[in-house]
Amino acid sequence: MSKIISISNHKGGVGKTTSAINIGAGLVKLKKKVLLIDLDPQANLSQSLGLINEPINIYGALKGEYYLQPIEVLKGLDIIPSTLDLSGAEVELSSEPGREFILKELIDPLRASYDFIIVDSPPSLGLLTINSFTASDEILIPLQAQFLALQGLTKLIEVIDKIKIRLNKELKLGGVFITQYDSRKILNRDVVDIIQAHFKDEVFKTKIRDNIALAEAPSQGLDIFRYNSKSNGAEDYFKLSKELLKRSK
Ligand SMILES: Nc1ncnc2c1ncn2[C@@H]1O[C@H](COP(=O)(O)OP(=O)(O)OP(=O)(O)O)[C@@H](O)[C@H]1O
Ligand SMILES: [Mg+2]
Numbered sequence: 001m002s003k004i005i006s007i008s009n010h011k012g013g014v015g016k017t018t019s020a021i022n023i024g025a026g027l028v029k030l031k032k033k034v035l036l037i038d039l040d041p042q043a044n045l046s047q048s049l050g051l052i053n054e055p056i057n058i059y060g061a062l063k064g065e066y067y068l069q070p071i072e073v074l075k076g077l078d079i080i081p082s083t084l085d086l087s088g089a090e091v092e093l094s095s096e097p098g099r100e101f102i103l104k105e106l107i108d109p110l111r112a113s114y115d116f117i118i119v120d121s122p123p124s125l126g127l128l129t130i131n132s133f134t135a136s137d138e139i140l141i142p143l144q145a146q147f148l149a150l151q152g153l154t155k156l157i158e159v160i161d162k163i164k165i166r167l168n169k170e171l172k173l174g175g176v177f178i179t180q181y182d183s184r185k186i187l188n189r190d191v192v193d194i195i196q197a198h199f200k201d202e203v204f205k206t207k208i209r210d211n212i213a214l215a216e217a218p219s220q221g222l223d224i225f226r227y228n229s230k231s232n233g234a235e236d237y238f239k240l241s242k243e244l245l246k247r248s249k
Pocket of ligand 1: 011012013014015017018040042044121122123180181208209210211214215216
């Protein structure tokens with residue numbers, strides 16, 4: 001049975017999309033079959049893998065025009081792309097009966113075909129994010145090792161708790177992990193201590209270091225392993241993927 005994971009943090013630019021792509025690609029290297037779902041109207045995940053303005057996308061599926069139709073990006077890795085039009089979905093779907101369950105309903109028939117389904121969530125706590133949490137088994141939260149990293153997280157945890165009570169009893173916090181880490185910066189080290197004190201065992205041992213290759217790979221439409229398999233980014237995301245796999249057993 002597959003596992004559905006939301007990568008979420010309503011803070012922008014913390015590494016959600018980079019992590020969705022490279023954890024996904026890391027799990028593929030570990031012989032898992034993975035589906036990435038781009039649930040962000042910015043469509044960064046789709047663009048980062050070279051898919052721009054795909055006519056069949058998550059938006060049309062959420063509107064009920066068709067079922068999810070995964071596109072293969074490499075062997076073992078499929079994607080449901082997004083489109084800028086998705087920005088209208090929050091309003092358009094707001095009066096649908098069962099509006100929080102639309103994504104879950106779409107994903108359910110695909111579950112058996114994948115080991116992991118990873119949803120890249122937008123930087124907000126609106127209806128799209130709620131759909132993502134309702135459909136998921138676990139939430140992974142990337143945290144930037146920077147001042148104010150924990151600010152606003154209580155709001156995210158509150159939303160997760162409400163979804164657990166009202167919409168998805170099985171939902172779990174799968175853990176938090178640190179991104180864009182620079183060990184030379186004292187501030188980074190201090191923030192990591194604070195995150196560890198707060199989240200304890202929920203914190204993944206692997207930290208994703210600040211690594212330029214991770215920022216370059218999307219411009220070539222590639223995950224980090226195909227872009228530069230020798231980079232720190234590739235090393236870190238492979239370690240993180242292994243840790244995730246170990247935890248999910
Ligand atoms: N470890 C890293 N080292 C260097 N650059 C990184 C790293 N992780 C992410 N980046 C870069 O930082 C920027 C933000 O990352 P990303 O898009 O993954 O964040 P996000 O949380 O998905 O943002 P948004 O909230 O807008 O969806 C991107 O330009 C990305 O290439
Ligand atoms: Mg993103």
